[in-house]
Amino acid sequence: MADVAQLAGVSSQTVSRVSNGFPGVTEETRQQVMAAMRELGYRPNSAARALKRGEFRTLGVITFSLSTHGNIRTLEAIATSAARHGYAVTLLPVAVPTQDEVNGAFSRLGELAVDAVIVIMEIHLLDAATVSLPPGVQVVVADSDAGDRYTVVDTDQAGGARDAVRHLLDLGHDTVWHLAGPEGSFAAQRRANAWRDALTGAGVTPPPLVRGDWSAESGYRAGLRLADHHDCTAVFAANDQMALGLLRALHERGRRVPDDVSVIGFDDLPESASFLPPLTTIHQDFAEVGRLCVESIITKIRQGGTAHGTTLVPTRLVRRASTGAPAGAREGG
Amino acid sequence: MADVAQLAGVSSQTVSRVSNGFPGVTEETRQQVMAAMRELGYRPNSAARALKRGEFRTLGVITFSLSTHGNIRTLEAIATSAARHGYAVTLLPVAVPTQDEVNGAFSRLGELAVDAVIVIMEIHLLDAATVSLPPGVQVVVADSDAGDRYTVVDTDQAGGARDAVRHLLDLGHDTVWHLAGPEGSFAAQRRANAWRDALTGAGVTPPPLVRGDWSAESGYRAGLRLADHHDCTAVFAANDQMALGLLRALHERGRRVPDDVSVIGFDDLPESASFLPPLTTIHQDFAEVGRLCVESIITKIRQGGTAHGTTLVPTRLVRRASTGAPAGAREGG
DNA sequence: CCAGCGGATGTTTACGTAAACATTACGAGC
DNA sequence: GCTCGTAATGTTTACGTAAACATCCGCTGG
Known part of the structure; x- marks a missing residue:
């Protein structure tokens, strides 16, 4: 800074003023200082700045x-x-x-x-x-x-989970299963609680909770188990990755989505629109x-x-192809 | 620091020595200083440190x-x-x-x-x-x-692309199509070049190059076009996300993977093992x-x-279910 | 018994900046 | 023409730390 001041023929304080864009400096002086800064390749020392400013x-x-x-x-x-x-x-x-x-x-x-x-x-x-x-x-x-x-x-986890459950109930499903995240996670816990509350609020007894660990792999394993429950027509997965694994397991077991089972996720990953089928999910901002x-x-x-x-922060339901009315509702309707 | 020094009954320099773990301080003094630091909640000012040290x-x-x-x-x-x-x-x-x-x-x-x-x-x-x-x-x-x-x-892009092409040729495919990344990307360019070189090196004329923009959506669009080429039995996608879109397009058009078309990706996303089918890909470290x-x-x-x-940095081929021998080779073999 | 040595600790100083205060210059108003 | 006010610029100082140098003390060896 001293070098710049000398080259520009001003005091270091004036250089400081220019450097910080303070008023009270003639345009002419400012130009001179700027020129000197460029010529010497001056860059302010942020350590000294922070020391002086206290932040x-x-x-x-x-x-x-x-x-x-x-x-x-x-x-x-x-x-x-x-x-x-x-x-x-x-x-x-x-x-x-x-x-x-x-x-x-x-x-x-x-x-x-x-x-x-x-x-x-x-x-x-x-x-x-x-x-x-x-x-x-x-x-x-x-x-x-x-x-x-x-x-x-925080994202409105509870609101999003509620919307997911309601979406499936509104489509005509008798109940909604939940593929939850790991026990240690508060996000997982809140989504699971909201799922349970939404069901009981609608007068439905929640089916047993199935747990994963957020990974697609854990969703796949859980999916293999869920595929055997033929009364399971709707699953709310606590995130999109587990939903992905779930989709694969259901496919392997010959359960069609959404014809036999509807699946909804949570997150809205960029890839979710390209899953097989494209995933209905809760978008987080x-x-x-x-x-x-x-x-x-x-x-x-x-x-x-x-x-x-x-x-x-509110969530938003993104409707895609992985959810639909249950087979029974369609036959009956 | 001065406060700590005063409380511990030493000079600030000794505090500095303790703070930086320098030798030449009695264990007893050290303990006193540490105690004073704890009591006053002293935390070294990194701005002053950086200023002094010059880094x-x-x-x-x-x-x-x-x-x-x-x-x-x-x-x-x-x-x-x-x-x-x-x-x-x-x-x-x-x-x-x-x-x-x-x-x-x-x-x-x-x-x-x-x-x-x-x-x-x-x-x-x-x-x-x-x-x-x-x-x-x-x-x-x-x-x-x-x-x-x-x-x-950098990752050995060329080596990985070469491995991908060779894997498909080794399985018996006549040629390998390439779903490339955007033109502006050097990574995309190098993978495409290596793909072309590997094919010509094997005496195969490269089919026309198909371009995406790395997104699953662009892979889907490219996949719809590729599905119409019934002589296309093997595709090397420049990344896993485009491969995902590609898988969906092929599925929609009734082209089975890997029975009709083999697909290999590049990246090895955590989700890729859960695609439908699980994706063979080039793992990047x-x-x-x-x-x-x-x-x-x-x-x-x-x-x-x-x-x-x-x-x-070398890559590694991860073999999963999305690649296999072409129908012709199996019938013939 | 004292010079000399080395380990432990203290004192001074400088790092680059910007706030606070000091100074200069210039024009307006009486 | 002199004072006063204001805008522009200069000077001094302190921010918290650590290097360099200075000092103190106890012990060793001749």
């Missing part, structure tokens, strides 16, 4: 691997949204979702140049962490439920979740608020 | 969206590998792959606290950028070909690509080398 203009994102479609979409939205606000995004990967790894990420976070953290993770891992988040670091949690302790932005995370955390940084609350 | 211990990753499976896997490997080396990873998203956006990312990069950059992007966007990368920032390019100008880590990017860039940072070169 890094950087957001940390803690997420357990980038393995799921939803997390990635959310992360992407966070990154672009943060860039628009002049913030950078630093990744804090957690290789495996164990307590040790989470603790490690938290302690690394302590040394990291971030003003705030967005956590995309099952909240129980956060709760059980023995290493606490550094004080003065704002937190927003995506995709979880802890509105009383943290600021949360991950981009909106990411955007809201950034908005809300920047508000928190500016205002230093400590209020918590939950923002719900 | 940020941070890697920037420029990538055009997080839309493709490969980029995401690579990014994930970069993040974990960087963490292992004590480096943080900052994301530089490019919303749309236009020159303007890339230029914007580059100029933002100038103000960013990074020591080096890993570019996961088509190289021609880098070449055509009007804003040059800041001097002193090391660069490694993933998934592209510019070994003469940059350090490159994205994790290895990411790991090598980090290794090589850290070497460059340490040594300040300017040498360029390309590191190729």
